[in-house]
Amino acid sequence: MIGLRHTAPIDITHQAQQLGIALWDTIPEGATHILQWNTDRLELLSIHDKAIVCVDFVKGAAAHRRQFGGGRGQPVAKAIGIKGEYIPRILDATAGLGGDAYVLASLGCSMTLIERTPIAYLLLSDGLKRAAADGQTAEIAARMTLHFGDGRAWLTERAQGLGPLAAQEFDVVYLDPMFPEPGKRAKSKKSMAAFQTLIGGDEDADALLAPARLIAKKRIIVKRPRLAPLMAGARPDFVFDGESTRFDGYLPTGGIQKENN
Template sequence: MSNPIALLCNHPESMLHAETLAMQWSLPLLRELEVETISDIDFVLVVAPHAIELQQTGRKAPGPIRAEFTEGAVDHRRKFGGGKGQMIAKAVGIKAGVYPWVLDATAGLGKDSFVLATLGSTVTMIERSPIVHCLLNDGLQRARDYALQDPELFAVLQRMHLVQQDSRDYLQSLTAGNFPDVIYLDPMFPERHKTADVKKDMAAFHLLVGKDEDADALLPLALAHANYRVVVKRPRKAPLLNNQAPSYQLEGKSSRYDIYTLKKLPERLNNTGDI
């Protein structure tokens, strides 16, 4: 039986890390990707000194996937984005003087968490897939190294905290008085966008973590463990999560936010959370 994913490392300085991951996840470790190996493996997690990346195999495979916070669209959005006028800020309730503690229960590659942290919120990111967690943790570490010369980025990263755990277990472990202000859900959805750039992310994530078939069960759990609201990000035409109508919606061109309000956010709030 073929293994859909393996680790690949041909850098001596990264080999110990690769060997540790291979042992931890019981995955094969390749020193080079040989032709006879490609047909048996769908993806390789490439462990290199500069980054850890997920790469699909095959002649026409798209480029590698990695968590990135210091360049590209994510960094551009931090520097030139819409600030508190962005739809995600309105959905979560971020405004001048109000910076809720957000629990991102479906962290993925951390893009939305990063946006929320740039806007001033403390964000706890939960990711259950060990491989996706590895990509995200690597991206955060590289960003922290880069941020030694960027005080503004350093402050943003200080507000981001990553946990590898199933969100359901994490939420059930919370006690009253220790609930996050806002719980943010962006569960995997099979037909989300049509652009090739997102398709490669979806293909990789579907292989690794599936389509979040248990997402419906996460909503009532989130509603029972948030102080003020639960926010669900969905493709614009996707069905309601758990078939449960929200208090109100914010709709964009390709996605929407379903907001489930529990009580009104205070006029001033800067909760760093109990990490």
């Protein structure tokens, strides 16, 4: 059971209410997680092990990665196919806490993000607001647009030329759903493991691939734990292997443009 502590700023409280998140003055019995405002940020506290998750693109790991992260040489950038003047427009249909999207936006990609879990959406939108207000990260945050919704529905509508993304073109669709079996997920910190448990496995993830292949102009990239089975059992057209992660690449079936990156 999860709720927002009633001390958060009014805009966040309002957003949380619209997303159906409970508002708590006192923490009820049986609560497992609390969303709470801490000085200048929204964070998720796991009551059981006190692990905290928040999205911070300005300091800490994100700042380090911005400075020393390996630029276009890092596996996610290679998989996406950033090369020379070509900087793709990307639809990330499983945004999560926006880590991958931020890396790609910091390499110049324009990122449209969709997240369906209210908690992840709230944490990410709070992180993006702080990034937009900081001189070091404002330009990167300006390349990231977050929407609340179901990626499959948005992709399907877009494939029919309908919905909120009807007027947008995407070179790449990026998919990184939560892998259902915890034992096979990539290793993560205690705080992230608590977050993953809260979100659960995305059992319906296979359904994202077909509509993604209809709308991407160049490629679809699916991030998986290295030994995980293929999404929807579909054999990729190319693969980038990392240490614990694999990026499976698929070509579009929309028949609009051929792969050339």
